[in-house]
Amino acid sequence: MTFEHSVLIRATPEQLFKLTQDYKRRLEWDCFLKEACLLDGATESGIGVRALCVARNGLAMETEYVSFNPPDVTAVRMTRGPKFIGSFAGSWRFHEEAPRQTRVSFRYHVKACPRWLTPALTPILAWVFSRDTAKRLAALKEFVEQQEQPKT
Numbered sequence: 517m518t519f520e521h522s523v524l525i526r527a528t529p530e531q532l533f534k535l536t537q538d539y540k541r542r543l544e545w546d547c548f549l550k551e552a553c554l555l556d557g558a559t560e561s562g563i564g565v566r567a568l569c570v571a572r573n574g575l576a577m578e579t580e581y582v583s584f585n586p587p588d589v590t591a592v593r594m595t596r597g598p599k600f601i602g603s604f605a606g607s608w609r610f611h612e613e614a615p616r617q618t619r620v621s622f623r624y625h626v627k628a629c630p631r632w633l634t635p636a637l638t639p640i641l642a643w644v645f646s647r648d649t650a651k652r653l654a655a656l657k658e659f660v661e662q663q664e665q666p667k668t
Contacts, residue, residue, distance in 0.1 A: 517625070517626060517627065517638050517639060517641075517642040518623065518624065518625045519623070519624060519642055519645070519646045519649075520621055520622065520623040520624075521621070521622050521646065521649045521650050521653055522609075522619050522620060522621035522622070522653070523619070523620055523653040523654065523656070523657050524613065524617055524618070524619055524620075524657075525617075525618050525619075525620055525656065525657045525660050525661065526616055526617060526660070526661050526664060527616060527618055527660050527661075527664075528587075528612065528616055528618060529587040529588065529610035529611070529612050529618045530586070530587040531660070532587070532610050532618055532620055532656075532660065533586050533587035533588075533590070533608075533610050534586070534587075535656075535660070536608060536620075536656065537561040537584075537586075537590060537608075538561075539552050539553055539554050539561070539567060544659065545655055545656050545659035545660070546652055546655065546656075547651055547652060547655040548571055548572065548648050548651065548652050549569050549570060549571060549572065550570055550571065550572045551568070551569070551570035551576075552567065552568070552569050552570070553567065553568050554566070554567050554568075555567060555568055555578070561581055561584060561590070562581060562584045563581050563582065563583065563584045564580065564581060565580070565581045565584075566578055566579065566580045566581075566595060567579050567580075567581075567592070575597075575598050576597070576598075577594055577596070577597040577598070577601075577604065578594070578595045578596040578597065579592035579593060579594055579595060579604075579606075580592060580593055580595045582605075583607070587610055588609065588610055588611075589607060589608065589609050589610070590607065590608050591605065591606065591607035591608075592605065592606055592607075593605040599629075600628055600629065600633075600637060600641075601626065601627075601628060601629070601641065602627045602628055602629030602630075602631075602634070603625070603626070603627045604624070604625070604626050604627075605624070605625045606622060606623065606624040606625070607622070607623045607624075608620065608621070608622060609621040609623070620653060620656065620657075622649050622652070622653065624645055624646075624649065626638065626641045626642055626645055627641075628640075628641050
């Protein structure tokens with residue numbers, strides 16, 4: 517099951533791409549995660565780089581970058597995750613709609629397993645991921661736009 521959410525953020529695609537793919541800064545804005553790191557000694561995101569993300573509920577997922585085209589799009593696929601997730605892939609897209617106005621879109625595909633549970637469990641997984649994705653985008657927007665506010 518595939519779903520997509522997007523939000524318009526007052527920033528450039530370059531700024532947003534850099535922030536969202538910087539695992540040293542990920543927890544500054546990502547309200548869904550309690551841990552995020554690159555694996556195998558990687559210091560920057562890129563094609564073939566693997567990452568580990570652990571949700572606040574304790575579920576962990578390893579992903580691998582399959583696309584990395586700054587500042588427009590990046591995509592990952594799950595290489596290891598919870599047993600009830602058969603497959604997961606996601607992309608981030610950054611499209612400047614006006615000067616310093618960027619549409620950030622998350623598009624995810626998730627499928628449950630085992631196969632006999634897929635028809636019942638996949639819509640539930642998609643609903644949970646969709647809800648959390650909308651919250652993450654709102655948190656990203658708030659974080660970025662708060663950074664812009666003049667300090668008094």
